[in-house]
Every structure is written in C-alpha cells, then in structure tokens.
Amino acid sequence: MMTILDVRGVSRRFGGLQALSDVTFSVPKGQIVGLIGPNGAGKTTFFSTLVGLIKPDSGSIKLGDTSVVGLKPHKVAALGMTKTFQNVALFAESSVLDNVLTAGLLRHDVATAREQAMICLDRVGLKSVAHKLAGNLSFPERARVELARALCTGPKVLLLDEVMAALNPVEMQEIMDLIRSLRDDGITLLVVEHHMRAIMTICDRILVLNFGRLLADGTPQQVANDPVVVEAYLGRSMEAKS
C-alpha cells in the first residue's frame, strides 16, 4: 500500500509543556485513522501541526513524497492536506455556497470553484440550502458546510476535528456513512472524535495519544483490549462517553 502520510519524531513544546513528544507513524492511502486520548493529550495540537498552523520543534511530516514542515496552511492544503475546525466559524452573512466556494479558490478559478462547491455541497447533502445564508443554518448543517469547505480544497488527506460533536445518533450515522464514502473515493481520513462507539466502528486503525506521546497504534479491537490504553484512558471514557 502506498504511504500517503509519514510522520517521524514530531515534537512541540509550549513553554514548560511538552504538547507533542516524538510522534511517529505512517498512514497508507485510503485508511480511516482515529486519534483518541484524554483532554489535553495533544490531539488538536497534532492536527494543527500536520496542516501547518503550528510548526513542530523537530521531526518530519511528509505528504506523499513532499515535506510539509514549515509550509503555510494554504500551501499544505494546496498540496492536499487540510482540516476541519472544531468550532465551525462560517461567514454568517454569506451564502452557504460562497462559504464553500472560497475554500475552492485555493485550487480553482471562481467559475470552477463554484461548480466544485456545488458538487461538495451535494456530497454532504446540502445542495438544497446552497443559497441560504450560512447564519441561518442549524448546527448539524454548519458542521456539514465545514466538511464541504474542506472537501472543496480537493484533499488527499482530510483531518476531521470533532465533526460529530452535538449531533444526534441519526445525524452521527449519516456522517459516518459519509466518511466511509469519502474513503471509498480514495481520501485518507484522520478523525478526532470523543464518541468512542462511533470511532471504534468507523476506523480501520486507532492511534492513542497521552501527554503528547503515542501510547498505542492498532486496530480498534487491539487498542480497546490494550491494558495500557484502558488504564490511561479508555476505562474511564468508555463508561463516561459511550
């Protein structure tokens, strides 16, 4: 299998806090990889580091054969790796279509970006609200717009940061189906999500972060049965959050 993402020895410190410590793994094209860990484990920091919002102190990050360390987020996105944002911040006074279209401008001229934006909105089930003001959408719809925005950049690797937050079970199932269909289209997905059952169901593989370190890397079953993971995290979160 072709490796699409290769991360070696990535570390990042904030003052006295080692937020990421020597994180190493690689992802073959087409995998759905879950990233879990307690609050403050470094998940968001790690995603931000992958897409160029935070520069690692050391380590390498390669998308295909291209090193992305030190590149600005729009460059990394243009190369094919982008993330959704945990707190969806749309331009409330603009149409849904315009919100998505602006992301597509990274790769396309306005006319093509508009076409692509409609395709991406259709993909996430929001074609019918394309001309509504983004500010008038429901929260679950906004999460889908955020997903359409990310899709409109044409990602090879897409990082989803808590896209299922505040969704009901039906909406969650729909997003899970959508994630699978994106994978079937050849997109590689990294998923941060607090809903344990969803992440265990949808992912081929789970990485566990704890205090910035990679604690485990395996199939959902391997990770769920790993005593070290249960001790550090799952024992508690399975009870509290599943």
Ligand SMILES: Nc1ncnc2c1ncn2[C@@H]1O[C@H](COP(=O)(O)OP(=O)(O)OP(=O)(O)O)[C@@H](O)[C@H]1O
């Ligand atoms: N810009 C920053 N400056 C200083 N400290 C930061 C910064 N960003 C994150 N941190 C710290 O780094 C650690 C990792 O935070 P991060 O948000 O990556 O964790 P997380 O696993 O995403 O947590 P959550 O599940 O709560 O979102 C935390 O202790 C956090 O306070």
